[in-house]
Amino acid sequence: MRVLVTGAAGYIGSIVAEVLIARGHTVSAYDDLSEGHRDAVPDGAAFFQGDLLDRARLDAVLREARPDAVVHMAAVCQVGESVADPAKYYRVNVLGGLTLLNALRAAGVARLVFSSTAAVYGEPAKQPIEEDDPTAPSNPYGESKLAFERALGWYGGAYGLRAVSLRYFNAAGASANAGERHEPETHLIPLVLQAAAGRRGAVTIYGDDYPTRDGTCLRDYVHVLDLAEAHVLAVAALADGVASATYNLGCGGDGFTVREVIDTAARVTGRSIPVTVGPRRPGDPAILVAASARVRRALGWTPRHAALDQIIRSAWTWMQRA
Ligand SMILES: NC(=O)c1ccc[n+]([C@@H]2O[C@H](COP(=O)([O-])OP(=O)(O)OC[C@H]3O[C@@H](n4cnc5c(N)ncnc54)[C@H](O)[C@@H]3O)[C@@H](O)[C@H]2O)c1
DSSP: OEEEEETTTSHHHHHHHHHHHHTTOEEEEEEOOSSSOGGGSOTTSEEEEOOTTOHHHHHHHHHHHOOSEEEEOOOOOOHHHHHHOHHHHIIIIIIIHHHHHHHHHHHTOOEEEEEEEGGGGOSOSSSSBOTTSOOOOSSHHHHHHHHHHHHHHHHHHHHOOEEEEEEEOEEEOOOSSOOOOOSSOOOHHHHHHHHHTTSSOOEEEEOSOSSSSSSSOEEOEEEHHHHHHHHHHHHHHHHTTOOOEEEEESOOTTOEEHHHHHHHHHHHHTOOOOEEEEOOOTTOOSEEOBOOHHHHHHHOOOOSOOOHHHHHHHHHHHHHHO
16 A cells, blocks of 8 residues: 655654555655654655645645555654643644645545554543543643544544544654654653663652552553554554544553663663652653553554563664664
8 A cells, every 4th residue: 555654754653654664565754854853764765844734735745645544643742842832732733633634635535544642541540541431631742632533533424534543652662773762852761771871860760659569650661663563454454444443552461660661771781770769740640551452352463572671672772773
């Protein structure tokens, strides 16, 4: 199939593009490079620089690329920034998303895979989180993603668009060619590895008195290659005619605590990692773990790189090469 990937110069998008190409798809990449990196786009993809809000550019790219399906990953995605500047999040994630949807409608493209997020659930009352649990985002980032998910539902009913929304938990790890390069970096595993490499000072643990097995927050990490595989399966399912659906994308199971991530990183890298303990951050739930039965059952998704050692080793190997 011909697949257009928005946000393909970013961390996850570049790896989704890489895996789609490896599975024989023809990939076009659309990104304004506001956060991503041109050299992250795989060589086998045709690159189109453009903003999601630029309707004329989108129309021209859709005419040239003629995609059978779109994987929509372009977004702004920092929780803290979204609280300080919600306008930016509504503009890019909602207005930009709708501009894309309207361009797809005009071009007759009716299949879309959307990068959503666990942030749509806010601070859930129960764990593991199931797809039908209440959505109550606690920041504009999650709110903007949920607004777009809802728009997909209404566009589906009215215009025949079919969409799979994948609510990612924490993406982590690297492929052989690409890995995480956010600026500023806010994700735990790259921060811990930068500390291991001596590129930053101590890692701060925000609270060690949570009701978890070692007192630190517990999260669900999913290897970016497993995440990418889910997109390949979702694109294929849409081609097979499945109805629109929403899936959690986390490994489920017991998840990993912040201390377990730091200890595993110290073991994998053979370096000592300086740590300080600070107060809890407001809005940080003790535990966020996905129930992932639905995506496993419906798409046949099976994470193959779920071990924390494997996730961290791949990120460390890539970081040392980059
Ligand atoms: N990283 C995670 O753990 C995680 C978790 C949940 C959801 N997500 C979602 O996955 C997607 C990718 O995340 P990522 O970590 O790879 O982020 P990223 O910042 O590395 O990638 C996003 C890409 O979108 C591009 N972009 C931003 N605004 C644009 C615009 N107006 N027009 C065109 N391109 C634009 C950026 O240049 C960047 O290359 C996002 O939609 C994010 O919300 C990520």
